[in-house]
Amino acid sequence: MGVQAIVAGTVFALTEAARNLIWRCEGQKVFDLFRTRLAKSILIGVEFLIAADIVGTVIVEPTMESLGVLAVIVLIRTFLSFTLEIESEGRWPWQRGSNRHQGPMV
Template sequence: MEEITGNGVAAGLSPPWFEALLHQVAFAAELLGVGAIIAGGLLAIWRAARHWLDPGLRDRTYHTFRLTLARGILLGLEFLVAADIIGTVAFEPTLQNLSVLAVIVAIRTFLSFSLTMEIEGRLPWRDDRPPK
């Protein structure tokens, strides 16, 4: 019978360098997620400022800010969900951790759904574009 380690994986099945690599990949995905949200916020501020300074676009400043910020958050959420999946499934696939992951993914999916509705003004599965 194989010995099971604390992370639920049979001892000796994954070399230490592989676990270290997965930790780095999960960390990189988290950094990309946070970076996307920060970059989206900065871009939203910059675009809103440009709109505010142009009298012809001033009335669209708030709308532009919200859409740009929502897109940055949506992209960041995608990276953060990927990091959570890698971190949970690869390292500690216990029922408790998988339950926490399911709740996190459900919350982030709801946020993504809401942001997509806000950005595009339609349900994500609807394609209202005219046929080519």
């Protein structure tokens, strides 16, 4: 499901970008919207993949080694999700209440 979410989101983002270019929208706006849509589809896909790893590790012989591997995978994917969210939203996750990013992120 994670891969399907990424593929479907990519197709949707490409279709929307093509449609916006045909309607002669500003190129930068089309690109920004495409990046946002693509990042969100990747985030959804990564969430599904993390859930699959957790379920797979718990169901199939949970050893200390498999739990360690799972922990590393979850850390990497969580970092990826975090950076993608910052990229797509333009602000830190804890700044969701504010309208837009205002100034450099510190």
